[in-house]
Amino acid sequence: MDAPARVRQTGFQATDWGGRGVLWLTPALAVLAFLFIFPFLYGFIVSVTPATGVWWGNYREFVSNVELWRTLPTTLELALPASVVIVGIAFPLAYAFRGQSRYETQLVLALVVPIAAGPVVVADGLLTFLGPRGWVSLGLRALHLASGPIYWTHHYVGVVIAVIASGFPLVFLVLRAYLRSIDGALLRAAATLGAGRWQRFRHVSWPACRRGLIVAFNLSFVHAFSTFPAAVILGAPTGPTRLISRAAYEAAYERSDYSMAGCIATIMALAQVLVVALVLGVSRLTSSAQGRALSDSPVAVHDPTSERRPGLLASTVMVVGLGQIAFALGAVAVNSFANDWHGSWLPHTWTLAWYPTAWTDFQLAPVFRVTGEVVGTVTMISTAIGVPAAYVLARNRWRIKRAAVGLALLPLALPPMTYGIPLATLMYRVGLTGTFWGVVLANVVPAVPLVILVLIPFIEPIDPSIEAAARMFGASPGQVLRTILAPLLASGIAVAAVLVAVRTLGNFELTYLVAGSESQTLVVAVYGAITATGLRAPQSVDAVAMIYVLMIVTLVIFAVRLVPPEGFAASVRRRPYGAVVRETTFTNQGLK
Amino acid sequence: MNFDFEELRLCGVTRQFRDRFGAAFTALANLSLVVQRGEFVALLGPSGCGKSTALNCIGGLLQPTEGSIWLDDTRIDRVPPERRGFGMVFQNFALFPHMTVRRNVGFGLSMRGVSRGEIDRRVRAALAAVHMEAHTDKLPRQLSGGQQQRVAIARAIVIEPPLILMDEPLSNLDVELRMETRSEIRRIHRELGRSTIYVTHDQEEALALADRVVILREGRVLQVAPPYEVHRQPASIAVARFMGYRNILRFETVNSSPAKGLLTLHSGDLTLTGTAQEPTGTLVVAAIHPDDITVGRDKTANDIPGQIASVEYSGYESSIEVVVAGGVRLRVRTRAFVAPGERVHVCIPPSRVLVFDHREEP
Numbered sequence: 001m002d003a004p005a006r007v008r009q010t011g012f013q014a015t016d017w018g019g020r021g022v023l024w025l026t027p028a029l030a031v032l033a034f035l036f037i038f039p040f041l042y043g044f045i046v047s048v049t050p051a052t053g054v055w056w057g058n059y060r061e062f063v064s065n066v067e068l069w070r071t072l073p074t075t076l077e078l079a080l081p082a083s084v085v086i087v088g089i090a091f092p093l094a095y096a097f098r099g100q101s102r103y104e105t106q107l108v109l110a111l112v113v114p115i116a117a118g119p120v121v122v123a124d125g126l127l128t129f130l131g132p133r134g135w136v137s138l139g140l141r142a143l144h145l146a147s148g149p150i151y152w153t154h155h156y157v158g159v160v161i162a163v164i165a166s167g168f169p170l171v172f173l174v175l176r177a178y179l180r181s182i183d184g185a186l187l188r189a190a191a192t193l194g195a196g197r198w199q200r201f202r203h204v205s206w207p208a209c210r211r212g213l214i215v216a217f218n219l220s221f222v223h224a225f226s227t228f229p230a231a232v233i234l235g236a237p238t239g240p241t242r243l244i245s246r247a248a249y250e251a252a253y254e255r256s257d258y259s260m261a262g263c264i265a266t267i268m269a270l271a272q273v274l275v276v277a278l279v280l281g282v283s284r285l286t287s288s289a290q291g292r293a294l295s296d297s298p299v300a301v302h303d304p305t306s307e308r309r310p311g312l313l314a315s316t317v318m319v320v321g322l323g324q325i326a327f328a329l330g331a332v333a334v335n336s337f338a339n340d341w342h343g344s345w346l347p348h349t350w351t352l353a354w355y356p357t358a359w360t361d362f363q364l365a366p367v368f369r370v371t372g373e374v375v376g377t378v379t380m381i382s383t384a385i386g387v388p389a390a391y392v393l394a395r396n397r398w399r400i401k402r403a404a405v406g407l408a409l410l411p412l413a414l415p416p417m418t419y420g421i422p423l424a425t426l427m428y429r430v431g432l433t434g435t436f437w438g439v440v441l442a443n444v445v446p447a448v449p450l451v452i453l454v455l456i457p458f459i460e461p462i463d464p465s466i467e468a469a470a471r472m473f474g475a476s477p478g479q480v481l482r483t484i485l486a487p488l489l490a491s492g493i494a495v496a497a498v499l500v501a502v503r504t505l506g507n508f509e510l511t512y513l514v515a516g517s518e519s520q521t522l523v524v525a526v527y528g529a530i531t532a533t534g535l536r537a538p539q540s541v542d543a544v545a546m547i548y549v550l551m552i553v554t555l556v557i558f559a560v561r562l563v564p565p566e567g568f569a570a571s572v573r574r575r576p577y578g579a580v581v582r583e584t585t586f587t588n589q590g591l592k
Numbered sequence: 593m594n595f596d597f598e599e600l601r602l603c604g605v606t607r608q609f610r611d612r613f614g615a616a617f618t619a620l621a622n623l624s625l626v627v628q629r630g631e632f633v634a635l636l637g638p639s640g641c642g643k644s645t646a647l648n649c650i651g652g653l654l655q656p657t658e659g660s661i662w663l664d665d666t667r668i669d670r671v672p673p674e675r676r677g678f679g680m681v682f683q684n685f686a687l688f689p690h691m692t693v694r695r696n697v698g699f700g701l702s703m704r705g706v707s708r709g710e711i712d713r714r715v716r717a718a719l720a721a722v723h724m725e726a727h728t729d730k731l732p733r734q735l736s737g738g739q740q741q742r743v744a745i746a747r748a749i750v751i752e753p754p755l756i757l758m759d760e761p762l763s764n765l766d767v768e769l770r771m772e773t774r775s776e777i778r779r780i781h782r783e784l785g786r787s788t789i790y791v792t793h794d795q796e797e798a799l800a801l802a803d804r805v806v807i808l809r810e811g812r813v814l815q816v817a818p819p820y821e822v823h824r825q826p827a828s829i830a831v832a833r834f835m836g837y838r839n840i841l842r843f844e845t846v847n848s849s850p851a852k853g854l855l856t857l858h859s860g861d862l863t864l865t866g867t868a869q870e871p872t873g874t875l876v877v878a879a880i881h882p883d884d885i886t887v888g889r890d891k892t893a894n895d896i897p898g899q900i901a902s903v904e905y906s907g908y909e910s911s912i913e914v915v916v917a918g919g920v921r922l923r924v925r926t927r928a929f930v931a932p933g934e935r936v937h938v939c940i941p942p943s944r945v946l947v948f949d950h951r952e953e954p
Contacts (some may be wrong), residue, residue, distance in 0.1 A: 180889030327773075468653050469686040471673040473751065483699075487690045 028389035028408075028448050035445045036411050036419060040269070042429075043422025047262035048582050058263035068264070071244040072271065077262060078156070078231075078243065079224035081277075086171050086220045087320070088165075091213060094175035095205070095313030106185040107318075109560060111169035114325045117552045118506040119166045120527045123233040125161050125328030127153055127530075128335055129544075130234075133276045133343040135327060148544060154236045162230035165325050167223060177211025214283045219413060225272055226417035229508055233530055244268055245417045249513075258425045265421040272418065329549060332577045338543040358543040361536055362529055364522075371521040372503065373436065378443045378504045379497050385444075386451025387493060391485075394459035405456070408449040416446070416509035423482030424513040434516025442510040449504060451496045491562070498559040507551060522548050595753045597663040600627040600650070600787065600905055604659035605669075607645050619645040622659070627789065632781055634790045634802035638834070642811040643791045650789060651757050651910055652676050663754075663762040674703070679786075685740045687732040692730045693719070693743050700751040718750035719743075722782065738769040743890070745936075749784060758790040762797060774800060799823060800822030807831050825869070829948045831858040832879035838923045839880040842950065845872065851920030860918030864894045877949035882911065882925040884944035885895055893939040898922065900934045914938050 048055045062068045114122055130136050132149035140146035152158045161508055179234070182205055190200045228245040235241030244264060252261035335502045338347030358364065393404060411419070423442060424433060432438035461484075470480045515524055526548050529541040607620040616731045622641035635643040648654040650661060652673030661669040668676060679836070681698070687696050697718055711898070719725050722742040748756050759851060762770045768790050778801055781788055792798050798805050799819040807814045807822060815827040826832040833840065843857035857864045857878060866878050879936055889895055898916035912930060914922045916938070924938060 088867060106876060435764040463684060463686060465682045468673075469680065469682055469747075470688070470699070471653065472651055472678065472757075473678040473700035473747065474674045474677070475699075476672075476674055479703065484688060 006306055008574065015146075022392075024388035024392045027385040028452065031385060031444055032407065032411070035423065035441060039419060039422040039426045042426045043262040043265045045262075046259050046425060050068045050259045058180055058260050059267075061260070062263055063269060068247055071242055071247045072267070074242060075227075075244045076241070076271075077227055078159060078163065078227065078241070079221055081341055082167065082224045083158055083217055083221040084159075084191045086164055086167045086224075087175075087213065089317075090168055090171040090175055090216065091320055093171065093314055093321075094172050094459040095201075096178055096311060097172075097178055097318065098179040105560060107183065108173075109556065110322045110326070111173055112556050112560070113549075113553055114166060114329075115169050116502045116506050117329075117549055118508050118523060118554050119162065119227070119230045119528065120233070120508050120523060121549055122166045122325060122328060123162045123230040124526075124530050124542070124545050125325075125330075125332045126165065126234055127159065128162060128331040128538075129324075129500050130158055135331065135345070138343070138345060153234055158234040159231050159573065160229070161226055161324075162234045165328070166230065167220045167319065169325075171220050171435070174216045174219065175212050178209040178215075179370050182208045196372055210283070211403050212280060218279055221279075222413070222418070223274045223415045225275075226268060226415035228417050233527075238326075239443040239459050244271075248417075248421050252421055252425060261421055261425060265418065269418055281442070331546050332542045332549070335539055336546045340541055341539075354537070354539045354543040355547070357537075358529075358540045361540055362525060364544070364547075366518075367520060367522055367525045370436070372518060372522050374439050374443065374500050374511075374519075375504045377440050378447050379500045381440065382444050382447035382451050383493060383497055384502050386448045386496065387455060387489070389448070390452040390455035394456045395464065402557050405453075408452050410449075411446045412449050412453065416507065416513075419445075420510050420513045421512070425516050433514055434519060436519045438514045439511055439519045439521070442514045443504045443507055445510070446507070447500045447504060450500055454499060455489070455492050458489060462488055495562050497558065498555060498562060502552065502559060522551070595789065596629075597698060597787075598629050600755060601625075601662040602646075602659065603662065604657045605646065605649055606658040606659060607642075607649055607654060608657045611730065618811050620649070620808075623808075623813055624659075625806060625813075626656035627755075627787055629787055630785045632788045632790065632801060632803045634792060634798035634799040634805045635808060636792055636805050637808035637832075638757060638793055640810075640934065641808040643793075643808050645811075646758055646808070647757050647789060647791045647860055649882045650676055650755075651680055665753060668733045677751070677753055678755045678888065679751055679753035679755055680757040681748050681761045683742050683763055683954075685732070685737075685741060685744045685764070687747075689732055692729050692731055693724065693735070696732065696743055697750050700747065704751070715746075715751050718746040721749065722776065724797075737765050738773060741773055742771075742776070745780065749780060749786070752786075756786050756788045758788060759793060760792055761790075762792070763794070770797075777801060779923075802843070807834065809834070826879070826946065827869075829877055829879055832946060832948075835881070835948070837881045839878075839882065841878050841880070841920060843876050843878055843947075844874055844946075845874050854942055855914075857945070859920070861949070862895075862896070862916060862918040862920055864940070864945055865942040866947040868941050868947045870949060872947060872949045876947050877950050879946045879948065880922070880940055880944065882923045882949045885922060885924040885926075885938050885940050886940055887912075887924065887926045887928045887930065887936050890939040893941045895937055895939045896922075897935065897937050900930050900932050900936060903930060903932055 047058050050057045054060075095475045128134050130150075130152045132151055132153070136152075137146070137150045140150060141148075152161070186204050187200055190204050195203060226245050227243055228249065229244060231237060231241050231243045235243075237243075237246050245268065248261050248264035248268065251257045251264055334346065335341055337350050339349040339351045340346040393408075420442070425443070427438045427442070432441065466488075467480050467484060470484045471477075475483060505521070506523055507521075508527060511521050512524050514529065515521065520528070522544075526541075526545050527537065530543050530588065601624050602625045605623045606618065608616045608618050608680045610616055623642075623646055625633070635644050635646055645654060649669070650673075651655050651850060652668075652671060659669070660667055684937075685891050688699065691699070694715055698711045701714060704785075705713075716725065719728060722745050724739060724742050724746060727739060727743075729733060732743070735743065741764075744761070748758075758777070762773055763771060774797060777790075781801075788799060790798070799822075802819060804816060804820045805819055806816045809830055815830050817827070822831060823835050826835050826837065829840065841859065843859045843866075845855050846858045846863075847856040854867050855868055855869050855872070855876070857866050857876065864878065896916045898914040901913040901921060903914045904911040905909055909925050909927050910930070911924060912924050914924055914936065916922055922938060930936060
């Protein structure tokens with residue numbers, strides 16, 4: 001009797017009308033095709049059609065011009081060690097924290113806020129925190145570890161620290177999701193068969209999360225590689241930390257050489273693909289079939305009996321690590337209330353005056369209006385496009401489903417800098433640069449996949465036979481949508497909408513690349529304020545940053561409240577990509 | 593939307609699926625069947641045999657690839673499910689998780705635009721019919737499996753459909769509830785007299801409930817007959833297997849006397865007399881139900897000496913294995929107390945040794 005097995009394997013649809021099929025996918029596919037894939041091609045095409053000279057002229061220029069060529073090794077020298085350090089710290093910590101922590105919500109919040117706030121404010125905070133008169137400098141001198149002020153900012157060290165600080169939370173969450181998805185029964189079975197703690201790690205946990213490690217490393221590498229704001233704010237963008245993303249930006253925006261910008265963007269993409277392919281290749285050569293089977297196997301519900309509390313050492317490292325980010329943001333907060341703060345632990349006098357000053361100095365009223373409009377419009381459009389697409393993807397079992405979901409994941413996993421420059425070039429060509437709709441469209445690109453990935457785990461548990469029952473009892477497809485699907489999906493849609501709002505609010509790169517002065521959102525205004533220091537008082541700049549951080553924190557708390565983290569984990573448990581989905585939902589520009 | 597009918601006709605209904613590699617797979621092949629008004633028909637077969645596909649085609653959740661479905665003179669196979677007006681009870685209940693019992697049961701009526709007072713009255717009556725009046729305002733997750741299934745049944749009968757479709761409604765219930773709900777389904781069918789098509793893989797359920805049983809395997813109909821007939825006179829060795837004929841033995845026919853339909857069967861040292869079910873060649877397969885073999889001696893039947901190999905006691909009855917001539921193991925159900933190793937005689941009436949052509953047996 002092979003018939004039943006066959007049916008299960010191939011996963012026939014139970015009913016004919018379960019998915020509206022391609023029609024409902026079309027808008028989402030159109031967004032991906034026109035705003036994500038096509039710009040890549042366009043960027044390549046403009047790169048090989050320079051105004052003068054042979055078609056490979058730009059590439060020859062890139063290789064022969066030291067100013068340009070040097071950015072590639074500089075960027076690799078930053079991205080590779082930073083990624084190794086991030087994964088090296090995050091993996092043992094994720095292993096120690098794989099159990100349900102008593103402070104789960106706080107932990108998730110502490111990790112998600114810096115991810116959501118993005119690299120701009122983290123870098124701004126580190127600027128004060130790591131600076132020659134910052135707390136780190138003061139602390140090292142107090143402990144007699146340094147004789148004078150330290151100069152880590154506007155330096156390679158500062159950029160590396162910023163990249164690590166903003167990259168760690170995402171990698172930690174991804175690795176923890178992989179570790180948590182290991183069936184507790186397997187670990188207990190191993191224990192009853194005499195495997196000690198180390199052997200259980202070696203034979204069960206390690207093979208199962210190897211792939212997570214690869215994913216985490218690649219994710220962290222591509223983001224470190226396209227670091228942009230952190231290198232500008234904390235580094236020396238014209239000197240030793242001139243990164244390739246900066247070179248691409250200069251070509252496009254300072255010299256209006258879009259052909260060269262397309263060339264650099266293509267080289268960026270190629271370099272990332274090359275390293276990722278190399279890592280994947282090496283991992284495939286050394287991985288065992290058994291390991292792949294383990295990480296492919298459907299994952300059991302998280303099992304509390306196999307948990308243990310993190311040890312003292314791990315807790316300390318975690319607190320200190322997250323403390324860095326907290327202190328960095330804390331420095332921004334303190335400075336925004338300081339009358340004058342120079343080389344002491346805390347300012348001598350405090351004031352609230354910087355907030356009204358900042359409001360008028362930076363003309364925040366129109367910025368807020370634009371931000372609200374952009375966030376609202378992006379949320380509405382991406383929900384309207386993403387919900388039907390998520391429904392079709394969740395309900396159908398096509399051959400291409402995994403590929404389709406993978407493609408949808410790409411704009412989320414790829415750093416915006418990589419596809420932002422070609423996209424901005426394309427928008428310039430069609431006259432969308434600097435307009436409201438240009439900003440909205442650019443932000444829709446990562447938002448639609450986000451909605452899809454958040455919603456699939458909400459739709460999959462809804463038994464299709466519930467919809468079948470509604471149809472049987474007289475509901476038309478429209479009535480099924482109204483009376484059955486809408487109420488059951490309301491919470492999922494709300495979560496997706498809030499996460500899109502967070503992401504759009506914090507999406508620096510894409511908005512920065514396409515926005516004009518009339519269409520910039522708050523995070524771009526914050527970046528503008530930071531990089532234009534000298535014109536305004538730094539306290540006033542930090543007040544703007546604080547307003548932004550508060551908005552992000554409010555939205556993130558709202559999002560975490562809406563779906564308790566553990567509930568989220570449970571709802572995505574069945575899919576192999578679920579582990580990544582849960583974490584990517586919270587993350588936006590990820591690691592800078 | 594009111595399709596009261598005298599007969600439901602399925603003419604050559606076929607449904608193919610494409611698997612994810614694009615290969616066609618026939619889940620249901622050429623099903624033809626007429627269901628009379630008020631009849632209770634069970635579609636019986638192992639999982640993957642196409643019975644749920646057939647039910648979904650009738651309900652409108654699947655469209656047949658070929659063939660047609662008729663209610664008297666109206667062709668309905670392209671009519672969407674919401675316009676067929678049938679009731680359906682699902683295997684996993686499929687209650688709307690966000691609605692109370694009352695709203696679940698009233699869903700079909702409100703979709704039909706029935707007035708609020710009328711809905712209220714009919715929902716109450718339907719819930720009373722399944723003894724669930726006390727749980728009107730609960731949500732499905734607050735109910736036990738048996739209660740959920742009763743709500744699902746109430747939801748199907750409240751719209752007074754001409755036809756009720758039931759898709760393995762008992763398979764998610766535990767043994768005791770299954771028996772209870774089975775009687776409930778039987779009682780409701782007797783009281784309301786609605787035509788019912790009932791899908792199950794449990795032959796006992798099908799035999800107990802149905803007026804007629806349709807046996808399916810790998811998308812094809814093997815037999816359509818009243819319960820007694822499919823059980824006593826299975827049309828093929830496959831049906832016999834499915835009906836619990838656990839002794840399937842290969843023989844050569846030595847001598848046949850066509851007048852009586854009796855055959856003398858030979859296999860090594862074992863010789864039996866059996867009854868041909870169909871014209872056979874010299875190579876045949878015999879099916880014997882464990883309940884048709886008795887322990888003891890009987891001159892009128894095949895009388896075979898043997899030794900008991902194993903005994904599984906299951907209360908009142910035991911399932912035993914008897915090794916007879918030629919090393920053949922016969923599976924027997926008996927109320928006699930016997931012990932392994934004991935030498936016994938077993939006997940089988942020739943009329944209960946059902947002989948089929950060997951080609952059927954793969």
